[in-house]
Amino acid sequence: MPRLTTRQESSRLLTQAFQISLFIENVEAMNDGMDWSSESSDSAEGGQSMEESESDVDEWEDIKAGYQLLPLSQLTLSVLQNLHSSRFLEERRHIPRTQEQLKLTLSVYKQQFPDLFKSFLRIQPTTFDALLLTIQNNSVFHNQSQNEQIAVDRQLAVALYRFGHFGNAASLTKVACWAGMGYGTVNLCTRRVIAAICDELVGAGFMSWPTAQEIEEAKLWVERLTCTAWRNGWPMVDGTLVPLFARPGFYGNSWYDRKSNYSMNVQVISLPNLRIIDYGVGLPGSQHDAAAWKETRIPQAYNELLGPDEWVWGDSAYPLQRWCQAPYKK
Known part of the structure; x- marks a missing residue:
C-alpha cells in the first residue's frame, strides 16, 4: 500500500478503535438489557421485591455520577477530533531560509x-x-x-x-x-x-517521426558503415533500466529487476545520429525488453511507420520479425 503520513496512520487506527469500541458497547448494552429482563422475571418468581431492584439501580446510578464514567468510544472520538482540529501534530518551527x-x-x-x-x-x-x-x-x-x-x-x-x-x-x-x-x-x-x-x-515539439530526407540520411550512414543490403535497417531500439529511489507502494515486487534494484523499463528508438524518435516508458523493471517493446508505437503500427522492406535493429533480447532484426540466437 502507499505510504501514509503519521497523521493518516493515527487517524486510521483511531477510527478503527472507535468502530470496535462502539460495536462492543452496543453488544454489551444489548446483553445488559437481556440480563436485566431475566433477573426481573427471576426476582418476581423468587419473591424479590421491586424495592430491592430499584435500590440496586439507584446505587449504580450514584457510582456513575460520582466517577463520571465515559464510554471508550466517546473518549476515542474525542481524541480523533483533537487530532483533526490542528493542522500540525507538532509545534511549527521557524526555519530561516534565503533564496x-x-x-x-x-x-x-x-x-x-x-x-x-x-x-x-x-x-x-x-x-x-x-x-x-x-x-x-x-x-x-x-x-x-x-x-x-x-x-x-x-x-x-x-x-x-x-x-x-x-x-x-x-x-x-x-x-x-x-x-x-x-x-x-x-x-x-x-x-x-x-x-x-x-x-x-x-512532446510533439521535442520528438517527431523523421522526415523522408532524415530517413534517407540514416540509410546512407548504415550503408556506408556496413553494406548495401542492410541500408533499410535505419532505426535502432534498445532498453534501459531507470533506478527508482524506493520500492513503489503498489505492486512493489514487480518493479524489482534482475540487477537487484527497483526500476522502470524504458524503450528508446533512435536514429544512427542518436536522435530519439520514439520511446516507451511506464512498465516495471522486471519486464523483459521483448515484452516492453510490444507496448511501444512501432510494433503496433509498423505498417504505417516503416516501408515494405525496412526494419528496426535490436539486440538478442528482441524477437526476430520481418520488421525487427536481431542477432541469431544459438
Whole structure:
C-alpha cells in the first residue's frame, strides 16, 4: 500500500478503535438489557421485591455520577477530533531560509560558471533556456488568482534540482533550504514542471517521426558503415533500466529487476545520429525488453511507420520479425 503520513496512520487506527469500541458497547448494552429482563422475571418468581431492584439501580446510578464514567468510544472520538482540529501534530518551527542560492545559480553561475550551474541543475545553461522557452507559456503556470506565481525559471530550477539529486539530497527539507521556499511550494513547482513537460504539444515539439530526407540520411550512414543490403535497417531500439529511489507502494515486487534494484523499463528508438524518435516508458523493471517493446508505437503500427522492406535493429533480447532484426540466437 502507499505510504501514509503519521497523521493518516493515527487517524486510521483511531477510527478503527472507535468502530470496535462502539460495536462492543452496543453488544454489551444489548446483553445488559437481556440480563436485566431475566433477573426481573427471576426476582418476581423468587419473591424479590421491586424495592430491592430499584435500590440496586439507584446505587449504580450514584457510582456513575460520582466517577463520571465515559464510554471508550466517546473518549476515542474525542481524541480523533483533537487530532483533526490542528493542522500540525507538532509545534511549527521557524526555519530561516534565503533564496540567494537560487538567484545566484540562475544569474552568476549560469552566465559565468556554467560548470557550477550544471552541477546544481544537471543540464547546460543553453539547454535550460531552450526548455524554459518551450514550457513557459503552458497554462499550468498561469492562473486567475490575484497572487502571481513564482517565476517559471525558478520553478524549473527547483524541479531540475530535485531531478538531479538522489537520496537525502533530494528530500523536501534539503531542496526547500536550497531554494528558500516552503515544502509545499517545492512540491507544487515540481508538479507544475512535470505537467508542462508531459503536455502533448510539448512532446510533439521535442520528438517527431523523421522526415523522408532524415530517413534517407540514416540509410546512407548504415550503408556506408556496413553494406548495401542492410541500408533499410535505419532505426535502432534498445532498453534501459531507470533506478527508482524506493520500492513503489503498489505492486512493489514487480518493479524489482534482475540487477537487484527497483526500476522502470524504458524503450528508446533512435536514429544512427542518436536522435530519439520514439520511446516507451511506464512498465516495471522486471519486464523483459521483448515484452516492453510490444507496448511501444512501432510494433503496433509498423505498417504505417516503416516501408515494405525496412526494419528496426535490436539486440538478442528482441524477437526476430520481418520488421525487427536481431542477432541469431544459438
